[in-house]
Every structure is written in C-alpha cells, then in structure tokens.
Amino acid sequence: MKVYEFKGFANPARVRIALHEKGLFDEVEFVHVDVLGGEHRTPEFLAKNPSGVVPVLELDDGTQISESSAITEYLDHSAGEPTLTGKNAKERAYIHMRQRKIETGLLEAISHYFHHATDGLGPQNYAHKNKEWGEYQKTVVLKTMKAMDDYLANNAFLAGNEFSIADITGMAGFAFCDFVKVETPAELTHLNAWKQKVFSRPSASVAA
Missing domain, CATH: 3.40.30.10 (Glutaredoxin)
Structure with missing residues (x-):
C-alpha cells in the first residue's frame, strides 16, 4: 500500500x-x-x-x-483488533455520528478559521477568502470544545469508553488548534484530561 x-x-x-x-x-x-x-x-x-x-x-x-x-x-476492516469504527451496526452508527460531529465542529471549523481568517497557506493557494466567515468558525470550535467536555464528563473517550476513529479525528483537530494557537480553555477539565491521555498513546508520535 x-x-x-x-x-x-x-x-x-x-x-x-x-x-x-x-x-x-x-x-x-x-x-x-x-x-x-x-x-x-x-x-x-x-x-x-x-x-x-x-x-x-x-x-x-x-x-x-x-x-x-x-x-x-x-x-x-483489513486487520483485527483494536476496532476503530465499531463491531456491530449500532456501534458503527454511533461512532460515525460522534466522529462526524467532531469532524465538522472541530477539525473542519479550525481549518476554515486557518484558511479564511489567517494567512493560511499563502495567497497563491486561494482564489477567495472570507475573514468574517473564518472568525465565526473559531466560535464554532470553542462551542464544540465545550460540548466535548460535557460528553467526556461521563465517557472515557469521544464515542463511548473505547478509543475510536472519533478520538483520532479529535487528536487531529487539536493538533491543528495548537498550530494556529487556538487554546483549549483551562476550565474544560474533562477535555484537557482526555487530550493528555490520547496524546500519550504511541500512535500520537507518528502523526506529526
């Protein structure tokens, strides 16, 4: 491959x-x-x-x-355990739902903020930019962080109690947030504890 x-x-x-x-x-x-x-x-x-x-x-x-x-x-589906996308229809649907919420509210929103409200990848890579839209997306990111913190008050990971694709998307989203200097509020204690836990996993070392 x-x-x-x-x-x-x-x-x-x-x-x-x-x-x-x-x-x-x-x-x-x-x-x-x-x-x-x-x-x-x-x-x-x-x-x-x-x-x-x-x-x-x-x-x-x-x-x-x-x-x-x-x-x-x-x-x-090409290898065995651990399972990242769910073992049965219910788990697969639930993990997909949770993953998509994090993808749109965190990863895609911080990407929009980066590309529209900052210099992004440089002027040669953009036909159009909308700074107001980009700044709005930053508020979406912060709102999503709060929702994630609320969820993690009762769950070990972002789609239940096992590490999944939802957590992988969250890790990528927060790495992007760190890159563009959008901090996770200190009062979101459950979210910050989750970040410390997942970024301590061996797989985090191969991402950057």
Missing part, C-alpha cells in the same frame, strides 16, 4: 494514527506530495484524487481511496 500525503497536515495525521493503532504502519510506503508547491493540483495527482487533497491510499491492485474516514474504514 501507498499513502500520498503531506506529513504534519491534519488529515494525513488521522491516517497515520489509524495505521499505527491497527499495526499496519510498517506495511505502508508514504509518498510526499508537495502541497505548498502546488503538486496537489498537477494532472498526475488529480488523476489519483480529483478533489486535489491529501491523503490518498493506493492499494496494491491500484485502487485509490481518498477521504480520511473512508481510508480508516478500509484499514479497520
């Missing part, structure tokens, strides 16, 4: 963590895509992912899978 990525970016980090958690990290060849230099917009890369974003998982038979959650779904 190959993973086309830009190491350190949030979505490639999600795939790296999932690979490590599933014991598959050493079975993958990582291929650097120079996003800052525009390589993701070349015909060669767009043939792999017309959306022009990383990561992309390329299987040995040539099948290409994009979207981090879809890649993790594939990886989760």
